Amino acid sequence: MSTAKTPSSNGKPKVGVYVCHCGINIAGKVNVQETVDFAGTLPNVTVAREYKFMCSDPGQELIQKDLREGLVDRVVVASCSPLMHEPTFRRAMIAADANPFLFQMANIREHVSWVTPDKGAATEKSKALIAAAVARIVLHKPLEKTRVPVNSNALVVGGGIAGIHAALTLADAGRKVYLVEKEPTIGGHMAKFDKTFPTLDCSACILTPKMSAVRSHPNITLWTYSEVAGVEGFVGNFNVKVRRKPRYVKEDLCVGCYECVEACVFKKGVTKDEFNVGLSKRRPIYIPFPQATPLVAVIDPESCVQIKRNKCKKTCVDACERGAIDFDQKEEIKEVEVGAIILATGFKTFDARRISRYGYGKYPNIYTSLEVERMVNAAGPTGGEVHLKNGEKPRTVGIVHCVGSRDSRTNAYCSRVCCMYSLKLAHLIKERTGAEVYNFYIDMRTPGKGYEEFYEKLLKENVHFIRGRVAEISDWATIPEEEGKLVIRAEDTLVGAVRRIPVDMVVLSVGLEPHDDADDVRRKFNISCSHEGWFLERHPKLAPVSTFTDGVFLAGACQGPKDIPDSVAQAGAAAAEALALIDKGYVELEPNTAYVQEEFCSGCKTCVALCPYSAISFNVEKNISSVNGALCKGCGTCVAACPSGALQQNLFTDEQILHEIEGVISYV
């Protein structure tokens, strides 16, 4: 298995135990000296030491010195979680010419000092965990990591601003990128906005050049109207299947001239226009918006009579000089090999109907913030005009913050964007209509570059701010001034009184939520998600764009609510992580794979079908099972099943675990 010398070949194993104080993180609860004294009494332990920070250079040197001087030949570090610093100490082992797998961590921080109120109990539990680590490490064998080459292509899932930025960064670095977007166009939410806070620069002006750069980039393959159907493989070598839904328009022939749209037998829109969040209607054949990328028409099978009933004059076909329309188009599965994956699947906005007391869907002039974004957009359904359903301009507008945010009944978390975009909308509405604008907020949260200044600016623009969560919105007038108005009732917590503000129009600043299919997506990519359903990063501070699945990275709001600057920054970080992986050229696989001890295998085949990766096959010549180490991911389920104990798992052999059990329990 390995060329490294077996350290115990010249006698008994020599175990070094190193207990970390972690400042007072551990030492504040665990009597470190007592655990060191205890470790010194354990069989095979030749050295037991403590240090303030074992992971620091001097801490590592302490271990390396003992290794170099031959005082120890295997190492137990009692400190934080192995998920935190196992790689650090393994590197330290390598630097001291020791095999990195003659190493074991006892997790006395996350599993002990941080969770145990009683000092005595914490010390005793630490001793037990150290005893367990010592008991198993005497059975460790030197192992070597296998290297697997990394495919230099990358997959980016989601074509919002995060996905676009990540894809461009990777493509500019010379990597081939597949960008998959489920809508007919890229652009995401940002394409729907008019202005962006706090600089008020035009959203389309900064986004559309990036969209067309994606379209024209030689290194980017853009697949819109497509979804990832399945992912197999592992870091550096993912095999991804992409389902390309039929758009019934040949992408390579369509030039986006709108002739087909104009020629459609439906002369008006018949179905809700997704891009305008339902504020307008579109025809069965449509282009989402004039800057759509790719600028290719798409036919909606739900409303097209030709597709639904096979009965239409097919005027669109006649109108298209290039013959791009193809009703026979079928779903297509593309299969690609990539080394790294970036998920940038974004978010959905909170459904304001869920809070019935706010009257959304009941009263005509209550809009969500996203609807107003479209309304204030010059390219939107109203041409940038803000008006009521009856066509009049509103004279008073109420903006309600935190709809579906910061409320345990809906979402306990802060959307991180609604304060700022509410301020932006307040500014735009005032600018377009001259209305009196009331902002109802819980707290004003403006932590960002130029954000507080933007708030100051709004204060000077005479926008009204009422601190208090809105209780109810109704048309129930109690005084003549409220007649025909929407009445917003809220407690003004600065005044200490309940106020009723009659307005013409209400904007509900909805929060951000994970997509409905986020759970399916994360399962496809084998990653975890938080309680709320956001994709879970590997570490909130130190690995914010990585996941627990190596080679899968996160960008943008799929990881949690984020504004544009943060999404772009994170997309850049994810691209850099993916590049670091790809440019290294290889990945080292943890050698915790299963192996067959051939002399004990009876060929019963219990294991063969159990392997989820088809890593176990039956060797007909030898009449026994054999494990393909390159395919084995090291779950060990075959080992647990093997009736002969012939299958074992490196780093988790039966014997090692049985020893660990003895160790952990031997110390009461």
Place this chain on the structure above:
Amino acid sequence: MSKPKVGFYWCASCGGCDEVVVDLGADILKVVGAVDIVFWPVAMDFKRSDVENLADGELAVSFINGAVRSSEQHEMVELLRRKSQLVVAFGSCAHTGGIPGLANLFDRRAMFEEAFFNVPSVVNEEKVVPLEEYKTPQGIVTLPNLWNTVKTLDQVIPVDYYLPGCPPPVSLVGEMFNKIVKGELPPRGSILAPDIALCDECPRKETKPDKMSQKEFKRPHEIMIDPEKCLLAQGLLCLGPITRKGCGAACTRVNMPCTGCMGPVSNVLDYGMKALSAVASLADANDEEEIEKILCKVVDPVGTFYRYSLPASLLHRHYQPVVQGEK
């Protein structure tokens, strides 16, 4: 030069282990020619005093079959141990507890109640149970004490070799005698059988599909058993994959699933647990209810997985919370 002396003894067993010595057939003459049998209560008229009169270590080998579950058996195996250079645990009961070991599912009181009161064929209105001491006009009559827990031989005395099987296969018995006579025994503590599971020698091995998982486990009386095909692949709970080979696949050759008398191979710590794990792994379902449905066909997990080895298991016996004061 006098021939080495050997002894046979039976503890809690059925007699089948003694029978298998006779099953050697003509070869038994070779054995008799090579050794002197000086103690074999089943076959010949020896008394305990015959053993007591031997010098310590005078017996070259004692072959002890049966589990140990009474004070008498305890005394006898200690006596034999003292008189013998080597002790062979002969057969499943001595090796891992065997069928009598299933008594460890109950305590002594429950067994007495069952045997002397509850069995339909018993009429015992006076509720008479055996007493260990009873005064008669002729003197005091005694009976051995029956233990609450059945033990394997090596839980009572040190054992040098184990010959597994219920009964041990004749071929392995012959091989053992050969090795003893020639002085070619393996290191002490060895199990005198090949260290690989039964599938290795089962004639049905070739018929195993790659996917062994099952939607339904079946019991032998429920199906017409295909005489060629792997029994486990037919859904029968054949424990061949978990059980040491050496029997020549005696049961599977005649259409009966292996029940595990040869015990585990050396990599396995607890036979029944490994059997349970392997069998459960074969249940082809992920849905909780469906899993239950498949596994409910394992009607009696202890009896299925520990038919021959309950006393040798990590749990050893049915759990009886130790009452304080008795500790």
Place this chain on the structure above:
Amino acid sequence: MSDNDRNHFEPRIVAFFCNWCTYTAADLAGTARMTYSPNVRVIRIMCSGRLDPQFVLKAFREGADGVLIGGCHPGDCHYQEGNYKALRRFKLLKRFLSQMGIEEERIRLEWIAASEGDKVQKVINQMTEQVRKLGPLNLEPISQMHPPKEKNVKAKAVAMAKGGAS
């Protein structure tokens, strides 16, 4: 056992947590400083599917009063379906243990996702209290079995004849 002793009994519980979900959740509980009872000691395995039922019995034999197994939620297994394999074994194991007279509360399988630090806290506290109520698991020691310790044999035999407890 008196109530007083019961209160002083500190259960020993061995836990087997899968690397990707439950072990990570336990780390998260730590990072969030969620305190819980110190009676559970965690052994990390890569997947709950690695859990060999032998380990459970070994833990009991070594003196554990309870065994806790933690894996990813159904459908979430890092290795596709290792947790289902754990579930299959657990189902049969639990039935076996109850046949052997071991209270089913002494063994528990929980699905705990990487984000569920609070569930780690809750399950560990619950399990500790549950096992504390059951009292210690005193398996009959194998090594100390001989010579048999039953002294008052005759009295017992008589008591048995009268249908009393032995």
